[in-house]
Amino acid sequence: MQSNNYYLNNPWIHADRKLSNSSSEWVRSFSCEDLKPLIICRGPIRKEAMDVFDEMGINGYGILLSEKDSITYTNALAPELRKLTDPDRVHRVPDYTGANKEERTKRIQQIVRIAKDNGYNSIFAGYGFMSEDAEMVEAMEEAGLNFIGPCSYTQKAAGMKDQAKRTALATGVSVTPGVNNATSLALFAKYGKDGLEKCAKDHKLKVDFSKCADDEDKALALLHASYDAGIDIIDAKDIGEALKVEAKRMLAEKPNNRFRLKAIAGGGGKGQRILQSANSYKGKTLEERVEQAAAKVPSLVLECLIELKTNGVGDNKNVLIEMNIDTTRHQEIQVVGNGEWCMTMGGRDCSLQMHEQKLLEVSVTVEELEAAIEEASAAGRRAEVTQLKKDLEILNKMEEEGAIFGEAVKLDSVGTFECIVDGEAHYFMEMNTRIQVEHRVTELCYKLKFTNPDNPNDYFIAESLVEVMALIARHGKRLPKPERLVREPASVEARMNATNQALQPHAGGIIEYWSDALEGEIRDDQGISMHNPDTDVFMKYHLAGAYDSNIALLLTTGQNRLDSYTKLAEILRRTELRGKDLATNLQFHYGLVYWFLGNGINARPSTRFIVPYLTAVGELKEATSQIDLDFAYGQIKQKYLADADAKTAKAWATALDMKQLLITRPLERLFSEPHYLSGWLSTHKDVVKISKKSVEWSVNPIELLAELYHFLNMDYEPGKPARYMIWDHDNEVLQAALSFYASLKEKLGTEDFAEIQKALASDKAPKGITKKQWAEVQQAHAGYQAGTELLSVLSYVARKTKFHDLKVNADLSITIPDRLTEKELQDRMAKVLVPPPAAKSDEILAASGGMFYPREAPGMDVFVNEGDHFEAGDVLYIVEVMKMFNKVVAPFSGTIDKCLIDGDGVIIKKGQPLFKVTPDEKIVIETPEDIAKRRQAKTADFLNAIG
Known part of the structure; x- marks a missing residue:
């Protein structure tokens, strides 16, 4: 029986938040147990709110579900319903927001009615669909409901971007x-x-x-x-x-x-x-x-x-x-206020994003930057020190302005002061009048201490921002201004989304297995990882395609940013997530985190970084797709046999045949997962040098091979399915080789592989080893090393694609080669990462599932009619996938013969024919024989390079 580690490791679960249990009368007076909220949001924040309310002693809360949410139930029970089993506390609406203003108004009235009819006295909207809707908040207030979030005045003053900008200008805050x-x-x-x-x-x-x-x-x-x-x-x-x-x-x-x-x-x-x-x-x-x-x-x-x-x-x-500002870094300041006082809780860097959606978010705090400055200064990295000092100055200014702005708009809850940073300048972008998806990055670094003004020894501490929102909603201006205390030195969050390898939304899919959370992992996964309480078996979960693509938030902390990234990398390495028609960005995050570990953890990426990075990863996949590993290994084998006599050739053939899958299998895995390859190459830049048709290793390739198996989470574990690990007979060969080199290091008294190679090249036996023994050692070494030349293909691919030209500079800026910013190459590499469905030459297929729209908006003309001629790059239709509207362009020019989809908002599946067409030019399809010949020719180039 496996324990559900999610609950053991998550610091927000089972915390003692019941202020009513305190011995202090003052502390008890801030209990929120008389709140009875209706939770009208979805996703990770809904489950988090349920957990925190339970911990605070807030009982009798209810949740709102939409019919679009409910499409998951035919396949797997929604996680929230696994916990909230009382049907009287689950309420359903057609959808959350409505398709237009009239429906939205009707939905607000419906929510008010549900709250009133069921005795709820408050509303929690999280970071979801209506959390920043001033009209809704006003309606709640007028109905006598307590909105757990910023009031309608703040929503209007700060939530609307035009008014927020006017307020910022009036208060002296920098604006774009x-x-x-x-x-x-x-x-x-x-x-x-x-x-x-x-x-x-x-x-x-x-x-x-x-x-x-x-x-x-x-x-x-x-x-x-x-x-x-x-x-x-x-x-x-x-x-x-x-x-x-x-x-x-x-x-x-x-x-x-x-x-x-x-x-x-x-x-x-x-x-x-x-x-x-x-x-x-x-x-x-x-x-x-x-x-x-x-x-x-x-x-x-x-x-x-x-x-x-x-x-x-x-x-x-x-x-x-x-x-x-194209070179911008996206930073945000956590702001908390009660309508009178306003304070900040440090910052978060959210620059690693795509399609305006954040992917990897890291803490930015005064304490963290001061420690980084001290460490860089001690190491003599002057340019880095200069940049870090600028960052610290900017952070202090943003925090100061965030508090001023929050006070100006009478913030009476939790909000986020968002800024863009360009060089030494920063500009206010907007204030989000809600809790943010990435709020836990802040929670992990700071907690709030509320102290009795009449007795400094009388206090309570809040570690959850949801808890703080409830406290402010219930007690408002009674709450004294808190002191922020350091909780953890650094934190990082990876958003795990339902996206493919090119980070395009991938609707639907069923999660059939998700490994348990590891020690130190904070997995905010909506409760998907909950096991059946009776059987302890993982329960399948169907990802709805109607909403955003976020599945879970994975967080770690550390003594500094390097430590937090290293822990996150280990979590991503060991996380196993499998399912049917399932695509996630788990591999992307693993590769990205290792890119920063290999290039510079304090790098300052701009919001433009991810697409060029993906393009570089696409180039890796394109290059590896041209390499035939079996053919290459066969050619290496033939070279060994050609240079040996008959007896020796037979021995070589046996040894090389025995090791082929040991060497090619992890390489094939890397080739099939280009994001893994990116991570590996980023941390193994100098392991091999290919020059003058020779291969020079700076590390032992056998040890590198073992490290590669570990990197791919393919270590030998008894009982683990063979398809997910090194095969037992291959492991025996690898362990024998590792044991051999461990003994050799001890005998020679060195760990340096160059020195070991130099000793092995000499016929003179080291002290304590006989000449016969030394000859056997040399022979064993040659046998173990045979075939490892193939591992150099990884460095060869990096060199051919100029992968390492994407790099971090001494001042923490990032050099992005011009080619990676070219739109044509970016689009082409996205298709390399995720090839479009194979189509006949006379049809155009759906690139992804979703909702099909043939026009820009209701009442407008369709993009194409039957009989229309289209050019390559013309928009053919729009597909809505997980709240994102994507214009799909023609891959070639031609004429529309027939439109196969009739109507707006029609659900389509990936690979479904949408149009019958006549292309302007005949499309030539490459035969399998042509592909094989092309790959062998490219592989020959690699073999020639290594001699």
């Missing part, structure tokens, strides 16, 4: 250059500044313009009146045209810069689009290039609004346009 009043500009363009009062009169809107300080105030007052009335006085087209004018000016001023469009209600990367720079277009004059770039603005505005479902009548459709 750009335009935040597109709706006002559209209003002025349509009615004129002198026509605002007439507009109000024509639309029967009551606006007191006498209280407005200027035209901008008048425009804002008129716009808010229109939102309240549920009418449009301007629409998305008007806003798009107004921003197009502003974009022309900005593009002309900075023709090499890209710009970012952001709908004000967005968050988590949603409702944002990138406007490419003017100079990325072709044109004889700057004016021509600016026109081409700016022409994209109206459609991008529409995409932002549609993605957030804020394009309905009466919706606030404001969209910001800001300079996109």
Whole structure:
């Protein structure tokens, strides 16, 4: 019987949070046991809230489930329902948010009714669908429900990006250059500044313009009146045209810069689009290039609004346009307040992201940076010290500004002050008025001590931000300003998502096995790892494709960043996750963490790092796909046989045949998992030198082979399925070789492989060894080393692809080779990592499962009709996968003969035919024989390189 280590290792489980148990009357007065929350979020935060509420003595909470959530139940029970077995505390709605404003309003009313009818007195929305919806929070407040999160005033003042930017400017907080009043500009363009009062009169809107300080105030007052009335006085087209004018000016001023469009209600990367720079277009004059770039603005505005479902009548459709700082690092400050006091809890670096979705997040604290500065200084790394000192200065400024801003917006819960860092400058980006997915990175580093103002020895400590949210919601301004205490020196979090090797969303899939959490691992997995309480058997779980791709959060702590990364690498190495039609980014994280371990753990990647990195990994896979390992080993074997007499040749043949799978099997695994290969190469840069048709090892290749098996989690373990480990007969050969070299090291008195090789090359036997014994040692050494030449293929591939040109510099910046930033290569390597489904020459197949949309938005024309001619790169359709809308472009040019999918929002499967087409050019399909010949020719190049 296996124990469920998740509960043993997770510091948030079974913690003593019941303040009512305290001997202190003051502490007991902050009990929250009279809260009865309805949890209206999903994913890891829902399970976390349930656990924390249990620990706090908050009983009788309920959870909200949508019908889209429920599609998992036919295959496996939702983890929350394994724990919450009382059906009266589980409530269902058609979906969480609704498809438009009317449905959203109806859903809010439905949630209020569920709460009232079932005796809930509070609402917890986590970081989910409605956590930053000011309209919903206001409705909860009006219904007398206690919202466990920032109040509606804060939601409006900070949650809406345009208002937040105005507040930031008013309080002296640094902001990104750009335009935040597109709706006002559209209003002025349509009615004129002198026509605002007439507009109000024509639309029967009551606006007191006498209280407005200027035209901008008048425009804002008129716009808010229109939102309240549920009418449009301007629409998305008007806003798009107004921003197009502003974009022309900005593009002309900075023709090499890209710009970012952001709908004000967005968050988590949603409702944002990138406007490419003017100079990325072709044109004889700057004016021509600016026109081409700016022409994209109206459609991008529409995409932002549609993605957030804020394009309905009466919706606030404001969209910001800001300079996109391409070298930016994304950092955020954890802010906590009760409406009177406001404080910060350090920072997190979230720069490692793709599609605006964060992947790997690391702590950034004063204590951590001071320790890193001291360590780098002692080691004489001056450039690194300079950068770390800059980071410390920026962190202090961001924390100061975060507290000022939080106080200005009367933050009365937990929020996140998000910034972008560019060199020595930083800019406020937005405030998320909710708890963040990555909040535990902060929780692991700091805890809060609340002390009785009248007695310094009377206090309680909160370690969970969910707990802090409940405390503030229940006790508000009674809570004294806490002191932050260091909990752990460093932490790191990997978001495990349902994505393929190119990090594209992969909907659905069933998790059939997940190894138990390891010591030191904090696995926030929604409870998926819970075993059947009666049989202790892992229960299958079906990943719903209706929501975001996050499956779990994997966290570790350490004495410093290097320690936390090393622990995370070990967790990722030993984690086994298997299932049906299952794709995750587990391998990606393993390779990425090892890339940083090999190149520099304190590196400062920008938000642009991941796509070039993936492109480099794609180049590795493309190169390894050209190598035929069996053919290469056979050629190496033939060389040994050709240089030997008949008797010796027979011995060589036996020895090499015995070792073939021992050597080729882990290489095949690396070749099939390019992310693993990336990690291996990053930490093994100098193990072999290939020069002048020779191979020179700086380490013993036998020991390297054993290390490779360990790296791949293929160590020999009795009882483990053979397909997941080294085979027993191969292990016997490997262990015999390792034992031989261990004895040899002891005899020769050295660990240095170069010295051992030098000694073995001499016929003179070392002291204490007879000449006969020495000859046997030399013969054994030759036998053990035979065939290991093939291992040098790894370094050969790294050299051929220039993999190590992607590197960390002395000042912690990262050199990204120009080729890795080329869009054409990036797109091609994404297809190398995840080849599209094999299709007939007259059809186009679905690249992934999801929801099929043939048009940009309801009411618009379809992208292609039957009979239309399309060019390579033209958009054919949109597929929505796990909340992400992906435009799919034509891989070649041709004509649409037949559209095989009819309607909007149709569910499609990967590989399903979507269009019958006639290509402009005949597609040549390579035969298996052609592929084999090509691979052998490329393999021959490698063999020639090593002689």
